[in-house]
Amino acid sequence: MPGRFRIQPRLVMATSTKPPSGMRDFLPADLARRNFVVGVVREIYERYGFLPLETPAVENVEILLGKYGEDEKLIYRIMHRGEELARVLKDPPADGLDADVLSDQALRYDLTVPLARVVAQYGELPKYFKRYQIQPVWRADRPGKGRFREFYQCDVDITGTESLVAEAEVCAAACDVLDRLGFDGYTLCVNHRKLLRGLIRTAGIDVAAEGTALQAVDKLDKIGKDGVLGELTERGIDAAAGARLLTLIDRAADETDEACLDGLAAAMTDDEGRAAIEQLRTLRGLLAATSAGPRARIVPKLARGLGYYTGPIFEIQVHDLGSSIAGGGRYDELVGMFGKRKVPAVGLSLGLERILVVMAERGMYPELAAGPELMLCWLDVDQAAVLGVARQLRAAGVRVEVFPEAAKLGKQMQYADGPGVKAKWCGILGTDELARGELTVKHLASGEQTSVAFDAVASHLRARG
Amino acid sequence: MPGRFRIQPRLVMATSTKPPSGMRDFLPADLARRNFVVGVVREIYERYGFLPLETPAVENVEILLGKYGEDEKLIYRIMHRGEELARVLKDPPADGLDADVLSDQALRYDLTVPLARVVAQYGELPKYFKRYQIQPVWRADRPGKGRFREFYQCDVDITGTESLVAEAEVCAAACDVLDRLGFDGYTLCVNHRKLLRGLIRTAGIDVAAEGTALQAVDKLDKIGKDGVLGELTERGIDAAAGARLLTLIDRAADETDEACLDGLAAAMTDDEGRAAIEQLRTLRGLLAATSAGPRARIVPKLARGLGYYTGPIFEIQVHDLGSSIAGGGRYDELVGMFGKRKVPAVGLSLGLERILVVMAERGMYPELAAGPELMLCWLDVDQAAVLGVARQLRAAGVRVEVFPEAAKLGKQMQYADGPGVKAKWCGILGTDELARGELTVKHLASGEQTSVAFDAVASHLRARG
Numbered sequence: 001m002p003g004r005f006r007i008q009p010r011l012v013m014a015t016s017t018k019p020p021s022g023m024r025d026f027l028p029a030d031l032a033r034r035n036f037v038v039g040v041v042r043e044i045y046e047r048y049g050f051l052p053l054e055t056p057a058v059e060n061v062e063i064l065l066g067k068y069g070e071d072e073k074l075i076y077r078i079m080h081r082g083e084e085l086a087r088v089l090k091d092p093p094a095d096g097l098d099a100d101v102l103s104d105q106a107l108r109y110d111l112t113v114p115l116a117r118v119v120a121q122y123g124e125l126p127k128y129f130k131r132y133q134i135q136p137v138w139r140a141d142r143p144g145k146g147r148f149r150e151f152y153q154c155d156v157d158i159t160g161t162e163s164l165v166a167e168a169e170v171c172a173a174a175c176d177v178l179d180r181l182g183f184d185g186y187t188l189c190v191n192h193r194k195l196l197r198g199l200i201r202t203a204g205i206d207v208a209a210e211g212t213a214l215q216a217v218d219k220l221d222k223i224g225k226d227g228v229l230g231e232l233t234e235r236g237i238d239a240a241a242g243a244r245l246l247t248l249i250d251r252a253a254d255e256t257d258e259a260c261l262d263g264l265a266a267a268m269t270d271d272e273g274r275a276a277i278e279q280l281r282t283l284r285g286l287l288a289a290t291s292a293g294p295r296a297r298i299v300p301k302l303a304r305g306l307g308y309y310t311g312p313i314f315e316i317q318v319h320d321l322g323s324s325i326a327g328g329g330r331y332d333e334l335v336g337m338f339g340k341r342k343v344p345a346v347g348l349s350l351g352l353e354r355i356l357v358v359m360a361e362r363g364m365y366p367e368l369a370a371g372p373e374l375m376l377c378w379l380d381v382d383q384a385a386v387l388g389v390a391r392q393l394r395a396a397g398v399r400v401e402v403f404p405e406a407a408k409l410g411k412q413m414q415y416a417d418g419p420g421v422k423a424k425w426c427g428i429l430g431t432d433e434l435a436r437g438e439l440t441v442k443h444l445a446s447g448e449q450t451s452v453a454f455d456a457v458a459s460h461l462r463a464r465g
Numbered sequence: 466m467p468g469r470f471r472i473q474p475r476l477v478m479a480t481s482t483k484p485p486s487g488m489r490d491f492l493p494a495d496l497a498r499r500n501f502v503v504g505v506v507r508e509i510y511e512r513y514g515f516l517p518l519e520t521p522a523v524e525n526v527e528i529l530l531g532k533y534g535e536d537e538k539l540i541y542r543i544m545h546r547g548e549e550l551a552r553v554l555k556d557p558p559a560d561g562l563d564a565d566v567l568s569d570q571a572l573r574y575d576l577t578v579p580l581a582r583v584v585a586q587y588g589e590l591p592k593y594f595k596r597y598q599i600q601p602v603w604r605a606d607r608p609g610k611g612r613f614r615e616f617y618q619c620d621v622d623i624t625g626t627e628s629l630v631a632e633a634e635v636c637a638a639a640c641d642v643l644d645r646l647g648f649d650g651y652t653l654c655v656n657h658r659k660l661l662r663g664l665i666r667t668a669g670i671d672v673a674a675e676g677t678a679l680q681a682v683d684k685l686d687k688i689g690k691d692g693v694l695g696e697l698t699e700r701g702i703d704a705a706a707g708a709r710l711l712t713l714i715d716r717a718a719d720e721t722d723e724a725c726l727d728g729l730a731a732a733m734t735d736d737e738g739r740a741a742i743e744q745l746r747t748l749r750g751l752l753a754a755t756s757a758g759p760r761a762r763i764v765p766k767l768a769r770g771l772g773y774y775t776g777p778i779f780e781i782q783v784h785d786l787g788s789s790i791a792g793g794g795r796y797d798e799l800v801g802m803f804g805k806r807k808v809p810a811v812g813l814s815l816g817l818e819r820i821l822v823v824m825a826e827r828g829m830y831p832e833l834a835a836g837p838e839l840m841l842c843w844l845d846v847d848q849a850a851v852l853g854v855a856r857q858l859r860a861a862g863v864r865v866e867v868f869p870e871a872a873k874l875g876k877q878m879q880y881a882d883g884p885g886v887k888a889k890w891c892g893i894l895g896t897d898e899l900a901r902g903e904l905t906v907k908h909l910a911s912g913e914q915t916s917v918a919f920d921a922v923a924s925h926l927r928a929r930g
Contacts, residue, residue, distance in 0.1 A: 031517040172852070
C-alpha cells in the first residue's frame with residue numbers, strides 16, 4: 001500500500017467534518033447498542049441453521065438495473081476513473097453523456113439481489129442454501145427520521161426449495177429475534193402475491209393493469225380507501241372494479257384469519273388465487289408450530305413494494321410505529337434473471353435501524369458497558385513499569401486503559417470517571433504499590449477501594465461484577 | 466422502503482454474475498475464517514482499552530483529497546445523481562467536465578482520515594480517544610495476489626497525546642494479536658520520520674528535496690541500493706550526498722539497535738534528528754515492557770508511504786513474506802488539517818487480508834465449524850411437528866437446519882453429509898420417534914447413532930463435543 005510523501009495543498013481545509021448527508025458516524029456508545037442487537041440477530045439466525053454470507057459493497061451496475069423499478073434512481077453509482085473517464089469525456093457517444101456512459105458500477109441497494117447473483121454464480125453452494133447477511137446498503141433517498149442513506153439490513157433467505165417450510169423458518173427466525181430483544185406488541189402480516197393478483201382479476205380489473213393496481217393498493221395505509229380509489233381511477237382502472245377490489249382486500253379488523261380466507265375463497269374466480277389461499281392455509285398451520293404463530297395475521301391488503309415477489313409476502317409491524325420493522329417474501333424468478341438456472345427462494349429482511357430506534361425510544365436496552373473496564377493511573381513510577389503491570393492485567397482478561405501521560409493522581413482519576421470515559425474501575429500504581437506487587441483498586445461508582453495483588457486483580461473485578 | 470412492481474425489461478440478462486474485479490464474495494467457509502480472526506483482533510484490541518468506531522463507507526470528497534498524495538487517483542468516486550447530474554451534463558463549466566464537477570463524494574480509502582475527521586467533529590470524545598475500527602476500504606489499485614480493491618483494515622489509534630506510551634500501546638496490541646493467532650517469525654520495524662529527515666540533512670541533501678528523497682528511499686527493498694542511488698540522481702539529488710544517505714540508513718544486518726542508534730547519533734548534525742534518536746531510545750525501553758519487546762528492531766531505512774506521518778513509524782514484517790502485514794505511525798498534523806484544533810495522534814493498521822493469506826498458506830487455523838450443527842431429517846410426520854421439534858432444540862441452543870422437503874430418509878442424510886453442507890449431526894424424526902418424544906441422533910463422522918429424548922438432545926451433542 002504505497003503512497004506519497006508530500007501532502008498536496010489542494011483542498012486541505014475541509015469546510016465540514018460532518019459525515020455525508022443521511023449517513024452516520026457510530027461512536028463507541030452507539031456501537032455498544034448496535035453490536036448488542038447484531039449479536040442477538042446473528043445468534044438466533046445461526047440457531048436456525050443460517051450461515052453467513054458477505055458480498056462486496058460495489059456491484060456491476062447491470063446486476064442491479066431492472067430489479068428495483070422506479071427506485072432504481074436511488075442507486076449510488078461509482079464513476080469511471082482515470083483514463084476510462086478521460087476517454088469518455090473526450091469522446092462522448094453520439095447521443096451524449098449519461099449515467100450509463102460515465103459509470104458501470106454501483107453501491108449495493110439491498111442484500112437480496114446480491115444473494116441471487118451469488119446463487120447463480122457458485123455451483124458449490126448447497127442445494128438448500130440458508131444464508132444470513134448483515135451488511136449496510138446505500139440508497140440516495142431523502143433522509144428522515146429513522147431513514148438513512150447508509151443503513152444495515154439483516155437478511156435471512158433460503159434458496160432451492162418451493163416448500164412452505166422455508167417461509168415458516170424465515171418468519172420464525174425474525175420473530176425469535178424480536179422476542180429475544182424484548183419486543184412485545186408486533187404483528188407478522190402475511191399475504192400472497194398470487195392471492196392479490198387473483199383478487200385483482202376477480203374484481204374485473206384487466207390483467208395488464210395488475211402492476212399499476214398493486215402500486216395504488218400499496219398506498220392504502222398512507223392515503224386511505226378514498227385516496228386509493230382515486231389513484232386507481234387516475235391509473236385508468238374502472239371505478240366500480242376498483243371499489244370491488246378494495247371491498248375484497250380491506251377486511252374488517254376483527255375478522256379471524258379463517259373467516260377472511262373463507263370469504264376470499266368464496267369470492268375468488270381465479271384458479272391461481274385459489275391455490276394461493278390453500279398455500280396460506282398450509283403456511284398458517286406451519287407458523288402455528290413456531291414462535292411466529294401467535295404473531296401471524298392474514299392481511300389481504302398487504303402489497304409490499306418490490307417487484308420481484310412471486311408468492312407469500314410478509315411484513316412485521318410494531319404497534320404504534322408508523323412503518324414496518326421487517327419485510328420479505330418469496331421470489332422464485334430472481335435468480336433465473338441472471339440467465340442460468342431457475343432457483344426458487346424466500347427471504348426476510350430485518351431493518352436494523354428501526355429496531356434500534358424503537359428500542360431506544362422504549363428503553364429496551366440492557367445495561368451495556370461502553371467505556372474501559374479499568375483505568376490504570378500512576379505516579380512516580382517508570383512508564384515501562386506501568387506498561388508491564390498493564391500487560392499482566394490484560395493477560396488475565398481485564399480491559400485496561402493506561403493513562404498515557406504524567407499527571408497528578410486526582411486529575412487522572414477525574415478523567416477516568418469523567419464524561420466520555422466513565423471507566424468502571426481505577427487502578428492506582430505508585431512506588432508503594434509497585435514495591436508490594438499490588439494495585440490500589442477503586443470502584444468508581446461506590447468509591448470502595450482495596451489493595452489487590454497484581455495477579456488477583458482480574459478475579460477481584462469479576463467478583464465485584 | 467417502497468419500490469415498484471414491474472420488473473423493467475432493460476438489462477435483465479446480466480452477462481456475468483461474478484463480483485466486480487478485485488472484489489470478493491465471502492461464502493460461509495471463508496467467513497468462518499475471517500470471523501475467527503476478526504474476533505481475536507477485536508478481543509485483544511478491547512483488552513487494550515480501545516473502543517469501537519465505525520464511519521460511513523462514503524465520505525465527502527474534500528475530506529479525502531490532499532491526504533494520500535499521488536495515490537489519490539485510486540479513490541473510488543460516487544457520481545452525482547438525477548437532477549444534479551442532468552444539470553452538470555446539460556450546462557458544463559467553461560473549462561469542461563472532470564471528476565470534481567461530476568462527483569463530490571467518494572468511498573473511504575483508509576480508516577485514518579475518517580478517524581481524524583471524527584476527532585475534529587465531535588467535542589464529546591474523551592481527550593485520549595482510543596478507538597479501533599475494523600471496516601473495509603476501497604482502492605482502485607491493480608488487483609493481484611493478496612491485493613484487492615475492497616479489503617478490510619483493523620486499525621487502532623490513540624489521539625490526544627504526544628506520550629510515547631501511545632506508540633508502545635498500539636505496537637503491543639498488534640503484536641499480541643499476531644502472537645495469539647500463532648504468528649511466530651515476525652519483526653516490528655521501528656523508525657522515526659524526523660530521524661530520516663535529520664539524516665537527509667546530515668547527508669547534505671537540500672531540505673527542499675526531502676520529500677522526493679524519501680520517495681526514493683521507500684523503494685530500497687524493491688530496487689536495491691544501486692536502484693535508489695540512480696533514482697536519487699534522477700530526482701536531482703547530488704550523487705555523493707545520496708551515497709552518504711544510503712550509507713547512514715542501510716546498516717549492517719547484524720548491528721544491534723544500541724549500536725545503530727549510537728552510530729546515527731555520532732553522525733547526526735541535525736537537532737531534530739538527535740531528538741528523534743532520543744525518542745527512539747525511550748520507545749525501545751517502553752516496548753521492552755510489552756509483548757512487542759522481543760519483536761522490535763530499529764530500521765533506519767524504513768520510510769512508509771503515507772504523507773501524513775510526523776514521528777515514529779512502524780511496520781510489521783512476517784519472515785518469508787514479500788510485503789508487510791501492518792503499518793502505522795504518529796501523525797500529529799492530520800486532525801488539524803480539518804481546520805479546527807491540533808490533536809496529536811498515533812495509530813497502527815493490521816492488514817486483515819494478508820493475515821488471512823499467511824494463515825491459510827501456513828495452516829494456522831484451528832478447526833472451525835462452518836456447516837449446520839444438526840440436520841433434522843424426517844419421514845411420515847407432519848411438517849408442523851418437525852418445526853415444533855426444531856423449535857424445542859433451538860431453544861436449548863442447538864443450531865438446527867430442517868430438511869425442507871419430503872424426501873427419502875437416505876437422500877436427506879446423504880444431503881446432510883454431502884459437500885457444501887457437512888452437518889455434524891443428523892436428527893431423524895419418524896412416527897415412532899415422535900410418539901416416544903425422542904430423536905434418533907446420528908453422529909455423521911463416526912456413524913454412532915442413539916435415541917435421545919427431545920429435551921436431552923442439546924446436552925447429548927455437547928457431551929459428544
